[in-house]
Amino acid sequence: MIEMKNVYQQYGNDVVLHDIHCRVTKGKVTALIGESGSGKSTIAELLVSLRSPTSGKIERHTSSIQYIYQNPERSFNPYWTMWASMEEALRGLKYPKKQWQAEIVPVLQQLELPKDTWHALPHECSGGQKQRFAIARALLQRPDVLIADEMTSALDPENEKKIIQYLKQIYESRSMAILYITHRFQELSSFIDDVYVLKEGRIVEYGMYERVMSQPKHSYTKKLIEASTYFERKRK
Numbered sequence: 001m002i003e004m005k006n007v008y009q010q011y012g013n014d015v016v017l018h019d020i021h022c023r024v025t026k027g028k029v030t031a032l033i034g035e036s037g038s039g040k041s042t043i044a045e046l047l048v049s050l051r052s053p054t055s056g057k058i059e060r061h062t063s064s065i066q067y068i069y070q071n072p073e074r075s076f077n078p079y080w081t082m083w084a085s086m087e088e089a090l091r092g093l094k095y096p097k098k099q100w101q102a103e104i105v106p107v108l109q110q111l112e113l114p115k116d117t118w119h120a121l122p123h124e125c126s127g128g129q130k131q132r133f134a135i136a137r138a139l140l141q142r143p144d145v146l147i148a149d150e151m152t153s154a155l156d157p158e159n160e161k162k163i164i165q166y167l168k169q170i171y172e173s174r175s176m177a178i179l180y181i182t183h184r185f186q187e188l189s190s191f192i193d194d195v196y197v198l199k200e201g202r203i204v205e206y207g208m209y210e211r212v213m214s215q216p217k218h219s220y221t222k223k224l225i226e227a228s229t230y231f232e233r234k235r236k
């Protein structure tokens, strides 16, 4: 659905992406894994046309793409209630206004957002709640492609698992393409199909998630898996 070919990105004199080839495919969850500063968000911004590549090609076979930002603080109008932001997401879609409530309520319930936050302003919600509202707003628009940038970073492990489970359910029923961006190899084997590993702006490994986890080819991938395993143990 979206494909990057031979993409380079430069900020000033710094080349932060080198010869990137990657693909986000319908019916698949693709993960992009790399440490902080490796270029993950830059790839996401290029995929959703928030910036243009310095060189190379990006082919998009759909315009129905939603991007869940890493930082939910950036995602909402501070003067609108969360409900108003949900309604705004549905404006312009095919649903008549009287159907909006029936669309919004089950999504907020599935994401376990307490009812008293539905009509709150962004600053009255916690970081984790805002992140869940951002996920709700993206899903309400029924995108063909969902790009989730460190989507669960403000959530505790229990809620992270629940949200991934919910996303998996939705993704299976709608056959979306998902790009799941993260800095660690958490236990996602039931969710992720393919993985790209990004190191200092270069893709150093690509393959099926199970294979990459069990037989990583690149020393950097091994290092990331070890670091994630240690982190997971500490979180439990």
Ligand SMILES: Nc1ncnc2c1ncn2[C@@H]1O[C@H](COP(=O)(O)OP(=O)(O)OP(=O)(O)O)[C@@H](O)[C@H]1O
Pocket (backbone or CB within 6 Å): 011, 016, 034, 035, 036, 037, 038, 039, 040, 041, 042, 043, 070, 183
């Ligand atoms: N607008 C910008 N201007 C200049 N340099 C930038 C800009 N955005 C990102 N960079 C630099 O590009 C590199 C890649 O940044 P990017 O945000 O894509 O990494 P990331 O892997 O998403 O990191 P993180 O996980 O910390 O968000 C970093 O060295 C960063 O400092």
